[in-house]
Amino acid sequence: MEFSIEQILHSLRLTSPLLVLIFAAMAVLVADVLLPRAHRWTLALIGMAGIGLALVALYWARPPQPMDTNYLELAFGGTIQAGYLTFLAHNVILATGLFLILISPNYLAGRAVPHGEYYALLLLATLAMMALASSNELLTLFLNIELLSITLYILTGIEKNNLRSSEAGFKYFLLGSFAAAFLLLGIGFVYGATGQTRFDAIGQAIAAGRILNPAYLAIGVGLLMIGLGFKLTLAPFHMYAPDVYEGAPTPIAAAIATGSKVGGFVVFFNLMAIVAGWRDLPQGLWVALYAIVAASMVVGNVGAIVQPNLKRLLAYSSIAHSGYTLVPMVVLLRRPDLLAEARVAVAYYLLAYTLMTLLVFGVATTLGPLGEGRISHYAGLGRRSPALAMIMALALVSLVGVPPTVGFFGKLRLFSVAIEGDHIRLAVLGVLASVASAFYYLRVTVTMYMEEPSPEAGERLIPAEGVNFVILTVGAVGVFVFAVFPWLYLFAA
């Protein structure tokens, strides 16, 4: 493989947002050493500047206008790709990173968390999520998943003198590395079956029928589904999620639930788009993915009903939403001709899911120790902090999928792909699951507005703090804006 100067410059331009984030993370670490007595906002501001520059770089290297949903460019010998879905996912991930850095300083005040390491690792995790969405090669995919996982293990267990944080980090590490082994074995078999590691080369080999051993390819794809299934908390690989979400610092739980999944969804979509080109795709793979998606929707919604803790409830809710997001990918295996519709539907739901989930986590973070505990602690929040309660209620209603919110239009797009692709039963199951989810989402709302506060929580009014309140309000407005004007985000219908 030869590289000309032009190719290298082109590659650097396409990956410039990632490079900016590496330097931002280093800058935070250096600033932490040089300014030992810095104000708690100083390092956060450096991190925000880094994310801002990465956004500028992202738009500098943006796809040509008007945007084509099939747009695809490769960098660094085809290991990194820039496409329509990747570009939109990068927007969502950078916004998530900015949101998390903004809500962190108030949350970290008074907690035994080393600030320099926290912000540097958060930036590196953001970088890894973006790089994961850009992966166009199996080894790159593995390295990015590991970079993301390792930074998140540390962030989960970062809080000193907090046994829950340590235990969550410990469990996340053991199960995460277990899953990585499955992913790696799957990569090995796909490589052995096609002799290729680049997604586009594998796709061509599969489409042209140049498969050395179909059995190896089927085993490899199955193992990849398991390995990525852990990352995306799909049932039955979701067992660790509730414990990790509960124990991790709330902003980190939000990062695990949103950004890391966004990266995973994009790469899973790209893989399924390749596999869909396989003319004699084994029935078993489609059945397996169908079963995983159906199980995720059922397990997530049933599990959430009995959870007394808000973060555990959100973990089960995120399992269910992973199931919804994968519906178009199941359809894709049977109807590869729906690729463009499925891509737009998934892209839109990435934004919808991230926005709603971040709002709920954002309110929990703003409430501090109170927000991390049992749902009963939210009793009377409607009177004690009307603004926060309203934002939370809005996000929960959107998670149920009530019009006119992003949650409704997101699910509408996902399930219309299923109906168009003759997967009506899956769409019906999804709608029924959404209806059932109203029970536990609205239970939180009822607790906030109808129940008397417990004596320990008291009647004290909770002031909506400046920065947190502003970004939560912006997010809440986004729930309606992106629902009514989807082209603001999709750049296309």
Next chain:
Amino acid sequence: MTYMIHGNLILAMAIFTIGMLGILWKRNAIAIFMCVELMLNAANLVFVTFAQSLGQARGVAVFLFVITVAAAEAAVGLALFIKVFNDKQTIEADRLDMLQH
């Protein structure tokens, strides 16, 4: 040649399964992590086998990357184990049950 590929793959699958069963049975975090390493190395064996049969260097390069990543992962994992041990005086996975209660 085909015989050797299959032999190697069967060996790799056997090691992978031993690692997987070990994770299900063992309770000590260090032992569990050793089993994970066993699984990763079984996957490495698969890469090297296919690289050999395809006559490519790519599979062997993957193996080098995986070893490096596994080392980084081990460093983070052991740090987390020490943190848990300092707090709870144990790293038996089933004796950590603060969450959910």
